[in-house]
């Protein structure tokens with residue numbers, strides 16, 4: 680099978696942070712989804728400075744482990760992530776329970792430096808390791824009638840203290856339109872800074888869709904279902920007025936309770952730096968065409 684992560688970077692076990700930082704520019708180019716072609720132009724991705732490991736792994740949203748930003752780092756160690764099985768079902772030729780080990784043996788893990796924007800108006804930059812979701816979907820054999828992809832997080836009261844409380848309707852679920860899911864910027868992340876992804880960030884495998892608000896990045900995925908109809912999503916179920924299915928980062932469409940025009944940059948110290956939020960989180964060149972002709976104030 681022709682897996683199509685055609686990035687030119689081959690060293691997959693980068694753990695030395697200095698080496699990693701030296702390669703930052705090249706990785707950022709790849710992050711723009713254009714490989715070497717991106718090197719010739721001053722894309723926004725080139726300016727990204729990654730947040731520290733400490734920031735990325737201690738300021739989290741993972742309500743299965745509590746609603747506080749520091750709760751996941753304190754509590755998520757109880758989640759058993761190995762062995763891990765992902766059920767892929769619905770409109771696919773090869774439905775079944777896939778062992779993560781088997782999936783990983785067929786995927787090339789690469790690095791992508793992505794801007795991450797939470798709906799709460801803060802942001803960070805994360806050096807993910809992962810594979811393209813499209814490659815996994817190709818492996819499962821998407822049928823022609825499929826139009827959406829639904830995702831589900833593990834729901835384990837014994838390992839996840841937060842799901843004992845009805846803060847959300849468990850399990851956490853999310854969804855993408857099939858073309859969004861197949862887009863080369865959409866990845867399944869399995870690592871950060873070349874290390875295994877920590878539990879609080881969604882081990883062993885979580886979605887990353889860099890042009891959407893952070894809550895679309897569903898963590899610790901146990902099920903992926905190809906559907907004909909738009910699947911339900913946790914935050915839309917919790918509050919449809921505030922959270923739509925698309926959840927594209929858009930400085931021009933305010934959340935009903937706060938503006939989305941700017942963001943607080945995590946890790947910028949005492950005098951919290953703010954920056955303007957970019958249309959589609961800075962990835963408009965790559966993904967704006969997916970939404971051509973759609974009224975983004977209606978499909979938010």
Ligand SMILES: Nc1nc2c(c(=O)[nH]1)N[C@H]1C(S)=C(S)[C@@H](COP(=O)(O)O)O[C@H]1N2
Nearest residue numbers: 739740741742832851880893894896897898
């Ligand atoms: N299963 C699950 N996935 C989740 C969440 C959650 O509570 N449960 N929170 C979401 C939200 S609101 C954000 S901002 C991101 C945070 O990802 P991070 O902790 O890696 O920064 O995870 C998303 N994925």
Ligand SMILES: [Mo]
Nearest residue numbers: 797798893894
């Ligand atoms: Mo979020």
